Each structure stands twice: as C-alpha cells, then as structure tokens.
Amino acid sequence: MAFVTDRKRAMGTGSAKSGTHHHWQMMVTSVALLVLIPFFVFTFGAILGAPYEEVIAYYQRPFPAVIAILTMLVGFFHFRLGVQTLIEDYVHGLARKAAIIGMICLSYAAAGFAVFAIIRIAL
C-alpha cells in the first residue's frame, strides 16, 4: 500500500526534471515580444542606414530607446530559453552542459552590451 500520491511519484522523474517554469517564461516573453517586435522593426528599421548624427539624435528620444532596450532584454532572454531547448535536443553529455552555459552567457552578454550602448546614446 503506497501512501504517496500519483503526482508525488511522477514529480521530478522526467528527463528534464522540470519544465513548466521554462514553458511559462517562454509564454510570457512570447507575449511581450508580440508587442515589442513590431515596434522595434519599424523604429529600428526607420533609422537604419541614416547618418551617424541622425541615429544618435533618434535614439536620444525616449520611445525608440525604450523599445530597443526592452526588445534586447526580452529578446535575448527568449533566445536564451529557446537555444537551451535546441541544445537539449541535439547535444548530449558534458558538451550539452558546456553549450547551454556558453549560450546563456552569450545571451546575457549581448543584452548587457546592447542595453549599455543604447542608454549611453540616449543620455
């Protein structure tokens, strides 16, 4: 006679150990990007190709700057989650761990550089 519930016996036994939090974060960032991406495409796209002075003046305006900062932050966090799933499907063993850590660090570094640069232009 087992006094453990079905749920308790199933918890943590999947190959990924957990997954709902990852999925939830994907859903939240997806919804956020659904709003941010159109704004970013048409603000960034509007100024891409313009001369240096115009670009600096453009990103000193709050709206394009904040859209760009949020898109970089949420976008790279979304990428960090997505690329982890990709690696988990195709890479195994120690290489998997190394690749996941490497891509997470790359994502956060890219977001950090982008946010610093945009704030520096904006201020």
Added chain:
Amino acid sequence: MADVNRGNRPLSPHLSIYRPQWTSITSILVRITGNALIVAALLIVWWFVAAATGPEAFATANGVITSWFGKLVMLGSIWALWYHTLGGLRHLVWDTGRMLDVDKSEMAGQMMVVLSVILTIFTVIVL
C-alpha cells in the same frame, strides 16, 4: 527505478519514417528561424555599441549592415522574425487548447507561410 531494458525498446516512428507534412515542416522552421535570428541580433548589438562608441566605429558597423550582404541578412531576418512571431502566436493559441485538430493545424501552418511573406513584403515597402 532500475530500468534494465533501456537500449532494447521499440522507438516510436521518427523523422526518417514520416514524410514531410505542413505541421512538421512549419514546426522545424520555427526552430530554425528562431535560432538563426541570433546572427541579425548580434549584428544589431554591434551596431548599437558602435553608435555609442563614436563616428568611426559606427561607420564600420553601419557599412557592414548596409552592404549588399548585410542587407541580404537583414531581409532574411525580417522574414525569419515575422515567421517566428507567427509561430509563437500559433503556440500561444495551441496552449489555450484551440486549433489542435490536424486540419486546423495544417491551415495555421499554411497561414504562417503566406502571412510571413506578406508581412515581409509590407515591411520592405514601408522601410
């Protein structure tokens, strides 16, 4: 717990068994587009960092992005971005339990392909 029969069990049919379908191809394309967007993303980060650095650095980064090769990458990335966005939207709809029937899923996949192309053309015209 002790799973002694791990290597010996039948596998469910996989990529080499199934012929390509709208659902499988549009799904793998969501993965490919999402991960390929890192190229454009890093180019854009470089562009912002260069703009924050100064006119010379900006000229270099801007020159690469607006070169014919850079424009090709950006054009492909616009399509990839719209396609991946529609793919994400499809996942959000699926997560509510809707459009999970085969015929509706296939229709959603076809819509993603058509709409992503239309959105790409629209973006190129507007910008």
